[in-house]
Amino acid sequence: MGRFLLLRKRWRTELPNKGAVFLTWDLFALLAEESTGRPYEKERMNMTRDPVCKMGVVFLMPEATAPSEGEYDASHNQRKWDRASLTYDLMTRGEDWRQGEEKRRLFARIRGKTLLVAVGTGNDLKYLPAGSDIVAIDISPRMIEQAQAKAARCAGKITLLPMDAQQLAFPDNAFDTMLTVCTFCSVPNPVQGLKELYRVLKPDGQLLMFEHVRSKIGPFALFLDFMTFLTRKFGPDLNRDTVGNMLRAGFRLRREENVYLDIVKIIEAVK
Numbered sequence: 001m002g003r004f005l006l007l008r009k010r011w012r013t014e015l016p017n018k019g020a021v022f023l024t025w026d027l028f029a030l031l032a033e034e035s036t037g038r039p040y041e042k043e044r045m046n047m048t049r050d051p052v053c054k055m056g057v058v059f060l061m062p063e064a065t066a067p068s069e070g071e072y073d074a075s076h077n078q079r080k081w082d083r084a085s086l087t088y089d090l091m092t093r094g095e096d097w098r099q100g101e102e103k104r105r106l107f108a109r110i111r112g113k114t115l116l117v118a119v120g121t122g123n124d125l126k127y128l129p130a131g132s133d134i135v136a137i138d139i140s141p142r143m144i145e146q147a148q149a150k151a152a153r154c155a156g157k158i159t160l161l162p163m164d165a166q167q168l169a170f171p172d173n174a175f176d177t178m179l180t181v182c183t184f185c186s187v188p189n190p191v192q193g194l195k196e197l198y199r200v201l202k203p204d205g206q207l208l209m210f211e212h213v214r215s216k217i218g219p220f221a222l223f224l225d226f227m228t229f230l231t232r233k234f235g236p237d238l239n240r241d242t243v244g245n246m247l248r249a250g251f252r253l254r255r256e257e258n259v260y261l262d263i264v265k266i267i268e269a270v271k
């Protein structure tokens, strides 16, 4: 009993009261380790930083669990997206039907050597114009694995690489076009990522984005804020100011088009 009370006290300090806590597999693991007296450092890290539940229940503790921008943890981000890759195609099945034509229209504007940032499982590769010269990156090797098969079925030259958008391993001024699709809802520090895109883009290069962002319509904005508490545990943020972030990184806006309300947007910018 004393041990249990001690454990509760530790949870209180490690997991501040910022929302509902549900019993999860991780919690069982921690309890088991605690009762056997073996160290549980690793499990404790998983609890506080990576609480997506293996039983399908999620912790609602955004401030307590999301790493702040100052303490970016690339491996935490990679593991999150590796896990998401398992169900990604299932979860996004309707997207071709809803947004395929708009993506094709945007992709038709790419020119020259193009960096596709955050290729995911490669669902959008089929919209690339024939003859494209593409380097496609993603932080998740599991996503890349799935994208390989789809890339093999596409016309054009596509090179897939695991890489962090916040730390691109390319020299300055290397690409003519930057292409992003639902990328800057997911890169943990979007301004840092966009600054990297700016760096590797040629001076006369273009940035083409297909992104969902926070609405400016009050009730939708609040709903997207609320949903983000949940979705960021296993996927994207739904309330990013991607146009603002792009400007903060140094780009100049060329064109902004609403595809669905003011939430899904085509954004075109230049260096």
Ligand SMILES: C[S@@+](CC[C@H](N)C(=O)[O-])C[C@H]1O[C@@H](n2cnc3c(N)ncnc32)[C@H](O)[C@@H]1O
Pocket (backbone or CB within 6 Å): 077, 081, 082, 117, 118, 119, 120, 121, 122, 123, 124, 137, 138, 139, 140, 143, 163, 164, 165, 166, 180, 181, 182, 183, 186, 187, 188, 236
């Ligand atoms: C919402 S998914 C979009 C995937 C794909 N563009 C699509 O539309 O199907 C977000 C993607 O961003 C990737 N990602 C997240 N953080 C990243 C980072 N720092 N660098 C590169 N890719 C990242 C994830 O692995 C995931 O594949």
